[in-house]
Amino acid sequence: MTGFIKINNLSLISGRIKMKRYRKELWFETSKRREFINITREVEKCLKESGIAEGLLLCNAMHITSSVFINDDESGLHQDFEKWLEKLAPEKPYSQYLHNGYEDNADAHMKRQIMGREAVVAVTGGKLDLGPWEQIFYGEFDGKRRKRVLVKIIGD
């Protein structure tokens, strides 16, 4: 009976209805303690790989001494950021921070609060829905070791 076969096909679909989801870790190892890396192309690749056309993309540092943030890809500004963050939360003297008993990175935990942990980006028509100058950066404040960023996308 044709009707019965169709019903079975439908039951396959109705048994489990899922959003699309995608997850990837991006790894970085900077040669300097502090560095800003434009990761927009990497994140775009993730989105393409995901096949998701509409949804939300979360991009966050998985470490607590680094940031993911959105700003301008301009080297003068990045030097300004470095100087500014050093003014607001200086690295040295290490002894000014209680956290620096066994560590020397208290300043990095602070710099990361100013620059933020994560960016949430809209996904529209299969693309990152960014303004004309918006670029996604990994901000490293305690580098010279392997650290990672999470990209998670949900949608359909």
Add this chain to the structure above:
Amino acid sequence: MTGFIKINNLSLISGRIKMKRYRKELWFETSKRREFINITREVEKCLKESGIAEGLLLCNAMHITSSVFINDDESGLHQDFEKWLEKLAPEKPYSQYLHNGYEDNADAHMKRQIMGREAVVAVTGGKLDLGPWEQIFYGEFDGKRRKRVLVKIIGD
């Protein structure tokens, strides 16, 4: 045969299961270089238009010298913010920032990092799920020109 007609109806639904999604740009042109604008009503209108009852709403500046943030709608506090941000990242002298070769807005890029790029708001029962005093603001730090905010909502 009644049964067969019903099967066909179902197959229409099973063919493509989608989350609801909504996208809108809100445009602003401030008369001053720096200004805070309460956009909660505008964002509520977007949510109503979307017909989404449950989900997440992303509201972000599409420019890198402005912010979307949630705080208090109190004019004294806004003047305090203005003074405080000028203390942490002063506009002048322009020459203190490398970014200001062709530009004069390095301070705006910094102010926006403190105030943030985006707010993610829960959508519950068709409403913005905000606390009693939470209001959504557009924070302009380099105005006097047309700039925009993205509202993206996903859910059902």
Add this chain to the structure above:
Amino acid sequence: MTGFIKINNLSLISGRIKMKRYRKELWFETSKRREFINITREVEKCLKESGIAEGLLLCNAMHITSSVFINDDESGLHQDFEKWLEKLAPEKPYSQYLHNGYEDNADAHMKRQIMGREAVVAVTGGKLDLGPWEQIFYGEFDGKRRKRVLVKIIGD
């Protein structure tokens, strides 16, 4: 007729296809004006309760003088944060802020901007998809009264 019964079962599912969603408020009352509370276990409980395996979790302060942020669970660092935030946005003298006509908490509105309102966390395989040292905190800057945090999860 067996086939007809099956069709009716399916129509129940096809009538309303929904993402899973979950909402909970976490309440806090600190004994001090400023305090950091690790809420990671509480948020994990919410996720378990939700039954959501894949999606996004939003955790935000519902008050504008407190924060939800992700950083290190190290008491030395928390004391460093306290000192640092007092340097960037001092509580006293109250008279330095216009907001403090009827209030005394202008500094709390500023501290919260630096530490942030919200964290968005990926949900993967039924767990909070956090890096090894990432812990979720409630940051209170104007306490000694009942205040709350929203946990909203969407996914499937």
